[in-house]
Amino acid sequence: MDRSNGVTRRDTYPSELENGAAMADVGAKRSDVEREGEEEEDVSVEKIFESKEVPSWQNQLTLRAFIVSFVLSILFAFIVMKLNLTTGIIPSLSVSAGLLGFFFLKTWTKLLQKSGLLKQPFTRQENTVIQTCVVASSGIAFSGGFGTYLFGMSSVAAKQSTEANNSQNIKEPGLAWMIGFLFVVSFLGLFSVIPLRKIMIIDFKLIYPSGTATAHLINSFHTPKGAKLAKKQVRALGKFFTFSFLWGFFQWFFTAGGDCGFVNFPTFGLKAYEHRFYFDFSATYVGVGMICPYLINISLLLGAILSWGIMWPLIQDRKGHWYPANLGESSLHGLQGYKVFIAIAMILGDGLYNFCKVFGYTLYGLYHQFKNKSVLPVAGRSPSEPSLSIDDKRRTELFFKDQIPTWFAVAGYVVIAIISTISLPHIFHQLKWYYIVVIYIFAPILAFCNSYGCGLTDWSLPSTYGKLAIFTIGAWAGASNGGVLAGLAACGVMMNIVSTASDLTQDFKTGYLTLASPRSMFVSQVIGTAMGCVISPCVFWLFYKAFHDLGQPGSQYPAPYGLVYRNISILGVDGFSALPKNCLTLCYIFFAGAIVICGVRDAVGKKRARFIPIPMAMAIPFYLGSYFAIDMCLGSLILFVWRKMNKRKADAFAPAVASGLICGDGIWTLPQSILALAGVNPPICMKFLSRKDNARVDTFLGS
Template identity: 45%
Template structure:
């Protein structure tokens, strides 16, 4: 069999490291240093800006270079050391991302939303609905809510990575980057891929800085370029020059991009403009853009209902298929026992479907270190029980049955989120958290502390759902780097534990600095805290509630999503030609949240001649944009202002501006 440009052929002579050779003092020390540094940057950005870049790729790069510097120091002093492997690099990346990811998990949203600074004297300003941040309580709360989600996705890892072969674009790009650093110099085709990756990375890394120079004001820069005209631009249909979107589009199947484009046209081009004409009839006028009583309520509820429908269908289908295969295998075993021993061993279904050496090798390692599903379920149940008992003691406004119900519902939501992230690379944990915020806040009510209860419930659901999605991404990275799933899980646990200590300390320092007025950041601090508090105040104390006909539309689109999922399943099973024209339900649903500029940037031509290097180019584009975006972030950190503003106007507006200047 011709394996083409095989990555694993280049590593075939290298033995796989053991757990003790991967989780080393070096990897833990590097993770501690990088996790703290990256958490400081992430926390500052989270509290002062809406710009929240992904840190997985910079973490992989920084982990490699810091570990190599560690090795060189050891060589200078003659200290013996283990070789630095791609598996250890993966562990460092996993730990750093798990640690810094907690900085994004809610400090600038629901945690600050509970404080008195954001109560604004509206509904829910009494003592029951305000909880000032406390470093000890924050640490305890984070330890209670951030570990359960890691065990929810473990029993489904084979379904996600092997059976459905989900892409997980960020995890795939990070794996390509790590493999490129550690590739031996004996594989000519692999070196070509590595060279292509670094060419695309080098050409991309300076692009965000170049864009920043022309974004010196509101609605300035190339990211607001009206590609298809001003009318389409106002509806979100334009190309924003994001190389990340281009790279994600190259890694995702073409049907996903087409499905997202179809969903954008359906929602942003047709449905939302029609609903906006009902302002004042279906929902109140002059609401905040983020209010769930307005157009945002339709977007969130309809999109979530479609994702739930598709994920529920996929979960039930997988369960039924698994039970059928188990019964069929049992029947075959009984028949074989009666007929005598088979003449030879037959490959299992998974082994038969592997088409290349890389797939076979990676699947072998991925399935070798099995994490028993029963152990994962028991761990989740135990952690959920501890959290159910502990969280209400920290925040009495949230009762025990509320926490228990959240942990009963969260596994289904985590599966939905991880499945969608595997296709589109979007983590919608904050969306599910907002739904929990809305439900719990309305059930408890402002008179019994519903504002704090809703915000805490939001944190529980968002942390668990996000943790499951991040672990799925890291498992994909581990699959592509031959890192044992057990090692990935240990790295995630270590990084999460580190983040539960580091981030509250970093947050407390910043919070005290703000409180003492040392930093003059009143124009930009915590932009999302008021949004989250406003949503829960609406649900807990407002009479408006959800917009009219929103639940009816949710039911209709839920049924549509089920029908679409069933049609794709039937077409795939019966090999219908219509399969190529049936869109992906998740792709359509995600477009209800994501602005149309994302699928526009993902659109591409699928040429077979470029397939060998397309993954390398895509990884370089994503890595370059991830690295390059840190430069504008640091400029924002130091309050630097872009020197130039480029804006685009329609011809009448331009003529009016020129006429006004002339007079």
């Protein structure tokens, strides 16, 4: 997971908290299914499956698996895109992908079996292929930057910023160039880590907690007990999917105009509503709250109270002293500047600390790996060594069986790098070919660091490496040469490389534990990535065309991180000239505060750290308000009460219920978008007015 743009794929955080402190679905809150998998591990998982033949790597890659993967990829693309464009908090969808993949193919094969047409049984290797393909595809919806660096290039984001909003630093979204861009940058990371797979999985025996938990889940699905529980989980997911979809449909009828509908219900009163404290009846974020750890949700709420409850009212009182009183709400020289740049300072402080921490772990781990090399298994060691367990012997034997030649990886990387170096300057003329060459020289090293750190800590940091590219390439290009756009494009190149690299090594670990071939893992990752390169831009384009106020503050889809990333790029190119009075001082304080809080969290140990908030999570509501944090805290409360009443049942079914709430509300955006494109508008506007305003409206209508 990555703690950078939110909690996202195999990452369970806000897009700025991608793989971090909390592993939701497939980590921190592991279900009974996963625990059962661990119990089976103790009595040898492979003994349970020894009567089942492992299919060849070609037979693991079935047409039916990719048909199911394609359907689920579209579903998850809508979910991730909606979350990207609202708050950027994206939970892990690994459990949902594995569970739904199991359900669809199990149903498919049962029907074929009854009709006597079943030629190949459904295996855990095929289930792993589906999960890998779906997560790779939906991951492009995040690393593709539709809510971050890519949207930050648009004129919508540029108009909200007072600097660098000229044609040199603006590129409007376009379906063709977005698909082309993703195709030339999304595959390099896959080739960069292939030569290291044996070192990571066999030699260093890295844990990859998310990949391991996903493997336990899939292994347990394919035991009789696990299959029975999986059916119940799918039933729960379907029930809450239906409820969430219908609730979204019902709410739509009351949104005929700005500030209309349940989403604007002033739960705690009109004064609190003005400061963005209200419950907006979002099934999506109640579900996300059930998946994210309690600490994330509490941190979000604390950040909202600190900013909207204390700081912004105090700074607003300085209007006319700290900033001109006549500025519009969206001007970065006014209150908006404090909201955006203080949030950026906290994000950068937390990101820098965790980058240094994970990089330190990486160096320390490598030092000990090589120092104690004699006691570690080494590449090429015979799987029949007596020191290996029965499971490890079987897994290592099959892991070595289907090798991917190193020459293939090197040749693939070089060929794609050449194509990318030639084509990217045609998409972004500000991004010179020599900038790209420098990125591709250092990218494999950074991809290795990210993959290794992820294996140790479960933290993948693509957006942190992306910000590094923003500052480096943006400053190199310079403001007069479109440095803002060059920095954002470089961010995209770097993010896609390091993100796909860590994802593939996670999948190699999952495949190792489920006996899925490294070749089938690589091919399914490639196919999933290719699906994502087409599906994600198309889904974004649908949002972009259907919702004309997309990216505007206060709209249904404000895309807050587009502005954040653009302003990070402006800071990298122009320095601090855009900041209002005293904003820089506050930025320094919050930047240092984020580092100190992270340091204290690590110093006090895990037990006490759960009472100390996470700065990255606190920063998100600084710009958006607390409405989504209240939704997520409600999700945490539901889970807390459920676990008090029946812990075993809650652990088993909470991920399925949460996934149903997220999926149903997420997929409702498809018919909602189609209705908007067709010009079909909701029939009713439900607004909430104060008694005074209501009297004025009655007087006006009466006259």
